[in-house]
Amino acid sequence: MPKPKNIILVGFMATGKSHVGRILSEKTGWPLVDADDEIVRRTGKSIQCIFDDDGETAFRDLERLVIADLCAESQRIISAGGGAFVDAANRELMLASGLVVCLSATPETICSRVEEADGGTGPVRPLLAGDKPGENPLERIESLLAQRANAYAQAHHTLETDSITPQQVAERILELCRFKGF
Numbered sequence: 001m002p003k004p005k006n007i008i009l010v011g012f013m014a015t016g017k018s019h020v021g022r023i024l025s026e027k028t029g030w031p032l033v034d035a036d037d038e039i040v041r042r043t044g045k046s047i048q049c050i051f052d053d054d055g056e057t058a059f060r061d062l063e064r065l066v067i068a069d070l071c072a073e074s075q076r077i078i079s080a081g082g083g084a085f086v087d088a089a090n091r092e093l094m095l096a097s098g099l100v101v102c103l104s105a106t107p108e109t110i111c112s113r114v115e116e117a118d119g120g121t122g123p124v125r126p127l128l129a130g131d132k133p134g135e136n137p138l139e140r141i142e143s144l145l146a147q148r149a150n151a152y153a154q155a156h157h158t159l160e161t162d163s164i165t166p167q168q169v170a171e172r173i174l175e176l177c178r179f180k181g182f
Contacts, residue, residue: 071094085148156176
């Protein structure tokens with residue numbers, strides 16, 4: 001059975017990309033590479049600092065370089081940042097470099113997971129700070145999901161993560177690899 005060159009996880013923040021990626025890495029023996037972690041490693045700056053100091057455009061330029069480098073490899077589990085697949089060049093490269101699975105969840109689930117991960121301290125994720133004063137994180141998530149919907153819909157497959165465990169998501173991805181010609 002042919003395997004994909006890579007398994008690439010895309011989707012909005014807090015949909016389970018990192019957790020599912022770790023499980024897939026354990027099951028396949030392929031290393032997990034998180035694009036955001038690679039950006040931090042290369043720059044020596046947190047994502048928040050890059051956004052604050054250099055802006056989102058500079059971050060997206062770095063992200064494009066990292067995605068190109070990661071997609072040039074093979075037998076990797078790649079966890080892409082939530083906005084990486086929105087970029088047309090990244091999207092084309094990822095789709096040509098392996099099985100792309102978009103993990104999705106409802107805005108309410110995402111908001112709950114982000115609040116839990118951030119300890120209830122408010123939007124420490126750069127994109128959830130919002131552009132409008134008083135904009136709450138749920139409204140910002142809904143807005144960003146709407147903006148990204150067309151890009152996310154271009155993934156090879158989409159798996160909803162609201163009501164299944166990360167283990168179940170990983171098992172479904174492995175089934176896709178075996179039975180969908182990858």
